[in-house]
Amino acid sequence: MLAGGTWQCENSNMIAADDLKGIPIFDCLVPEERQRMAAKAADVRLQPGEWLIREGEQPYFFILLEGSMELTKEVFGRPQHLTHYKVGEFFGEVPLILGAPAFASVVATLPSRVARFDSQQTFELIQGSEKCGALILQTMMNRLGSVQQFVREFPTARVLMVGTQYDTDCREIRAFLAANRIPYEWVDRDLEPERIPSCTALLHEGPAVVIDRAYCVEAPITVRKVAEALGIRTAPREQHYDVVVAGAGPAGLAAGVYGASEGLKVLVLEKTAAGGQAGTSSRIENYLGFPNGISGEDLSERALKQAGRFGAEIVMTRCIEKLEPIEANKYCVQLDGGDRVSACVVVLATGVDWRRLDAEGVDRLQGRGILYGASRNEAVNVIGKHVFIVGGGNSAGQAAVFFANYAAQVTVLVRGKGLELTMSQYLIEQIAQKKNIHVEPFTEVLRAEGEDHLDALTTRTRVPDQPEMLQTRDAQALFVMIGATASTAWLPKSLQRDANGYICTGRDLTEWTVDREPFPLETSLPGVFCAGDVRHDSIKRVSSGVGEGSMAIAFIHQYLALQNF
Ligand SMILES: Cc1cc2nc3c(=O)[nH]c(=O)nc-3n(C[C@H](O)[C@H](O)[C@H](O)COP(=O)(O)OP(=O)(O)OC[C@H]3O[C@@H](n4cnc5c(N)ncnc54)[C@H](O)[C@@H]3O)c2cc1C
16 A cells, blocks of 8 residues: 555456456457456455545546445545445546546445446447447446536635734634635624624624534634634644754645655644745745746645645644753754653754734734735735835735736835836736736835724825925725744754844854764754754745755754654
């Protein structure tokens, strides 16, 4: 069996023409054709619980020769049973003929044997025999008919949220749900009072969250309570791990995937949502293998599933607050709330936070029209509005292009003379093509105004050789993306950092106490590694974070071998 519980072909047992006798679809064929098709089929054997194919994988055409199989589809993270297959039945033709990935997963419920054909062989089967072709295409039509019913009954969301647009708790929970790709229905308490479910009446004011239309999360509502109600793990299962990874951004998730796939017991701890900064990107266009780009949410969801499938334990909504050596070659990691776990190795992949905008009124109105970063779920809040973005980097550019599809106008405020020095050319070109994006160079925010939420912004424009210009204008949303800072103050003093708090590793270390060279990516604390944006002099990209996360695991194996683990 392959890692993750999927099937393996039995090369020793080839399918014989006789094995196909009595299987309706092969009864359509003359003996010579049956012989030819049998010789081409892969002979797949599975034990109960093993997966024949998983949702999203390349499709195949399957004929069940022995045993029994179940078709399941993941709906909002939970497997939903769709149907059973009996001996003689075939399946997989719908995605294969449509050229789509597998729509659902198939798992063996009894010891089973399956003949598997790839797309070329399946088309040969359809074209080579009129009867066979008709049987396969007719079955496909019937199955497409039942998809209609599935779509009609498909639940649209597991979570219903009630709140107001400027409620900071709501925004945190909505950001958490969106970043974790958990669809939710949103009811604005002020605008749609008739849609508020009766079970929330006990909560009086403030936000309310109802899960599966049945369970009302108790007040005060926190991200962690919502996560727990959804079945997301929020506490470590064990006391000790080979590797504890701090942060589930691209670097941390890569360390999770590579560590777990290579047999290490890995715990990944994440304070907010998997994906980190990348998870908030509306479209990552430069990550290898995605020629049309991929949204940060999509990439994060895939990476999270991959890490989980390999056996990495991922705990969300928990912040690491303390790291300390406890005995030779062991560290203690303390989480918020006091929980502790120990680890042979720690990987710091905590990334960076947004740099704060130092202007009057900004702190007061944060979460009430002013936000750091710009996740896709804000789109609904900017429809038809005038949106301001501060910053001239790629993240600001992506946000401008994305919000321009929803907002009436997007104004990008940059302190420098333009975007050329700070933004990738592909984004500058996309911005130039959007008529409702306006870039204002030499401009900074002086003041944000508003009672409950942002109403107006005062800006100062200082074009060289021209008089300074102050403007106050109506503003309904301000997204701040002016660079990043490393939040590493919680780490031990003995962990070497640069003047800006970024963590030094490998050859950059000037403080090193052990009688061997540090491994690349190893920090001044032996056995503590660092990957991604929080590392001194790292390249701030998704691909480099992923690369460093996976490289860290390679060096960790060497480190563990030295310790005789
Ligand atoms: C809006 C935006 C768009 C971008 N677009 C692109 C792009 O198109 N292409 C590209 O290559 N790069 C892009 N980047 C940069 C890229 O996203 C980052 O370089 C990458 O995410 C860095 O990964 P990381 O894992 O090092 O850190 P992060 O992504 O910052 O992840 C760190 C994680 O650690 C968690 N964490 C922090 N402290 C703790 C703690 N104490 N305990 C537990 N968890 C903690 C955080 O919550 C976070 O989830 C973009 C960045 C942004 C913000």
